[in-house]
Amino acid sequence: MNLILEKTLDTPYVNLDNGIIEIKGRSMPENVLIFFEPIFDWIKEYIKDPAEFTKIDLFLAYTNSCSIKHISDMLRLLDSSYKEGHDMKIFWTYEQNDEEAKEAGHELESLLDIPFEYIETETESKSVKRILVKNLLTGKTGEISQRYWEIIVSNGHDKDFELL
Structure with missing residues (x-):
């Protein structure tokens, strides 16, 4: 199985x-x-x-x-x-x-x-670019990868974040 x-x-x-x-x-x-x-x-x-x-x-x-x-x-x-x-x-x-x-x-x-x-x-690669963002829904701040940011944008959720 x-x-x-x-x-x-x-x-x-x-x-x-x-x-x-x-x-x-x-x-x-x-x-x-x-x-x-x-x-x-x-x-x-x-x-x-x-x-x-x-x-x-x-x-x-x-x-x-x-x-x-x-x-x-x-x-x-x-x-x-x-x-x-x-x-x-x-x-x-x-x-x-x-x-x-x-x-x-x-x-x-x-x-x-x-x-x-x-x-x-x-992270998957030491050369992965990191971006500091604030989640406007939760108020939390954190780093995400450039790749993750691109996914957020492609799904139309970038309005929920502020780039810092």
């Missing part, structure tokens, strides 16, 4: 296997329902007879709000299995200085009983 979805420009790499749930990359699929459907189907079957320990490895370089909702729903399904006594842990990886990604992990953690471990990693 294994499911692998290869990474594309808009979707993350997904590896679902016995004891391993791994999602890494950008998640902004054109049709979120179609992308996440096989993942939900797999998880619904998996939690009927999970491994002794399940490692949930998440590294989401950029995630739109629809994807976050589906990831949250996915984690709630797994959380129900955790509450039944199945051992699990979420490893939430985020890029150094990406406070929004780190905060997204903390927000998800507050909804779940599954324990989280946070892993800070260096």
Whole structure:
């Protein structure tokens, strides 16, 4: 019982296997329902007879709000299995200085009983240009990569930020 979805420009790499749930990359699929459907189907079957320990490895370089909702729903399904006594842990990886990604992990953690471990990693490339921004919705300030800013602009969300 294994499911692998290869990474594309808009979707993350997904590896679902016995004891391993791994999602890494950008998640902004054109049709979120179609992308996440096989993942939900797999998880619904998996939690009927999970491994002794399940490692949930998440590294989401950029995630739109629809994807976050589906990831949250996915984690709630797994959380129900955790509450039944199945051992699990979420490893939430985020890029150094990406406070929004780190905060997204903390927000998800507050909804779940599954324990989280946070892993800070260096940016993909030392030459990645960093931009200081203020999120006008939350008031938080942080650094993001030029690549992340370009995604925000392409999705029309730049009005929610102020460049500092």
